[in-house]
Amino acid sequence: MRYVSTRGAAPVLGFEDVLLAGLARDGGLYVPETWPQFTADDIRAMRGLPYSEIAVRVMLPFLGGSIAEDEFRAIVRDAYASFDHAAVTPLVQVDPTTWVLELFHGPTLAFKDVALQLLGRLFDHVLAKRGQRVTIVGATSGDTGSAAIEACRDRQNVDIFILHPKGRTSEVQRRQMTSVLSSNVHNIALDGTFDDCQDLVKAMFNDGAFRDRMGLSAVNSINWARIMAQIVYYFTAAVALGAPDRKIASTVPTGNFGNVYAAYGARAMGLPVETLVVGSNSNDILARFFASGSMVAAPVVPTLSPSMDIQISSNFERLLFDLLDRDGNAVTEALNRFRAEGKFAVTDAQLARALAIFSGHRVDEAATMATIADVWKGSLYLLDPHTAVGIGAAKAAVAAGRVDPSVPMVVLATAHPAKFPDAVEKATGRRPELPPRLSDLYVREERLSELPNDLAAVQDFVIARARAAQEAA
Ligand SMILES: *Cc1c(COP(=O)(O)O)cnc(C)c1O
Numbered sequence: 001m002r003y004v005s006t007r008g009a010a011p012v013l014g015f016e017d018v019l020l021a022g023l024a025r026d027g028g029l030y031v032p033e034t035w036p037q038f039t040a041d042d043i044r045a046m047r048g049l050p051y052s053e054i055a056v057r058v059m060l061p062f063l064g065g066s067i068a069e070d071e072f073r074a075i076v077r078d079a080y081a082s083f084d085h086a087a088v089t090p091l092v093q094v095d096p097t098t099w100v101l102e103l104f105h106g107p108t109l110a111f112k113d114v115a116l117q118l119l120g121r122l123f124d125h126v127l128a129k130r131g132q133r134v135t136i137v138g139a140t141s142g143d144t145g146s147a148a149i150e151a152c153r154d155r156q157n158v159d160i161f162i163l164h165p166k167g168r169t170s171e172v173q174r175r176q177m178t179s180v181l182s183s184n185v186h187n188i189a190l191d192g193t194f195d196d197c198q199d200l201v202k203a204m205f206n207d208g209a210f211r212d213r214m215g216l217s218a219v220n221s222i223n224w225a226r227i228m229a230q231i232v233y234y235f236t237a238a239v240a241l242g243a244p245d246r247k248i249a250s251t252v253p254t255g256n257f258g259n260v261y262a263a264y265g266a267r268a269m270g271l272p273v274e275t276l277v278v279g280s281n282s283n284d285i286l287a288r289f290f291a292s293g294s295m296v297a298a299p300v301v302p303t304l305s306p307s308m309d310i311q312i313s314s315n316f317e318r319l320l321f322d323l324l325d326r327d328g329n330a331v332t333e334a335l336n337r338f339r340a341e342g343k344f345a346v347t348d349a350q351l352a353r354a355l356a357i358f359s360g361h362r363v364d365e366a367a368t369m370a371t372i373a374d375v376w377k378g379s380l381y382l383l384d385p386h387t388a389v390g391i392g393a394a395k396a397a398v399a400a401g402r403v404d405p406s407v408p409m410v411v412l413a414t415a416h417p418a419k420f421p422d423a424v425e426k427a428t429g430r431r432p433e434l435p436p437r438l439s440d441l442y443v444r445e446e447r448l449s450e451l452p453n454d455l456a457a458v459q460d461f462v463i464a465r466a467r468a469a470q471e472a473a
Pocket of ligand 1: 110111112221253254255256257258259260307308386414415
């Protein structure tokens, strides 16, 4: 299996190099040269298998033989043993034609764990084989830092430094990060804003000598292995609902387009997924794209579903690559135009090809709250605001005649309601409880370091603690 860059000017790489590279050297994103194919019999043979076994079957072709099957199986089992549900990603029916696919049973209660629990272990495996270490640095406003920390904790060959703005995250968000006491995890409470944190991380990556000495790396959402891991649960859900002998449709609450692109991949591999509904909150750049064929940037507004508050969806580039017939120059041109002018457009024919698979729908704040209330009343099921955007978008797609209402609709539940207790309580009068694995969060010991908003101070802190630095010295 070989991977090509969406911009067409980076080296073609195998799985392990793509895993460690993240972004391609030409600024593009890696995609498989061709999608592995699963026949109806292959899919039928997945019936009744545990999650980890379906995961091995679905992902093995992407590894191109770089990791032996038994070794990979052990890594996958270990990754998903960290989930607190035996099905890993269970399906819950909330009305006659709608199922919720719960992706929030991992350590941080959000869907990013599904990919990151595997990614951290894959990094460690490949680094050990190569005798290398890396240093992960990242900035968080509070929401995604904990998933990266949980992915990297206790890894032999990875040290992780996460900057968060001191006093500006919620207490749950801070504690989810700072109560991880593993010696390779370093939480930095920066005396500054989230933007200051991001600027410092960028500055560290831009310091070539520092970057090389530390082996700086990131586990961000454009890493191919994250997409690969997310393809799996579309298979488990569809198989549970009768695939390959019955089609499904799916709705994905979307931010960076990684999750819904994974569904697109599953479909390309032979899974009978009829329609993919992209759910947007008030930051509806994608819904506007699918309505018009134009991607037009707009200022980000804060919403009840903060993980979807985006201006541009980085993983959309992978779909664009296909819409533009895998022409890396055309992708580069469109994205350069977007950067310069804040917009680009595809042709009517290209849009028609996208609409044969995708449908985009916006769900505003009032509709998000109303959806949480309705589903609670109708099914006694609590939705987090992101998942509510998904349910709302699924209903909107049915109302618009964009999906066949007789096809089972699988809506992805991307966060546990207890991650957003205020909105859920306001909509339903019920305050969701943290699951048992986090019930003692408020009394756990915390470890963090407060640092000034100063690049040299942060770099010195990293140099003193990153094992890659000590080996280089
Ligand atoms: C990251 C995230 C999303 C958006 O997923 P993308 O893959 O970026 O589209 C949706 N909901 C939650 C809770 C998330 O954490």
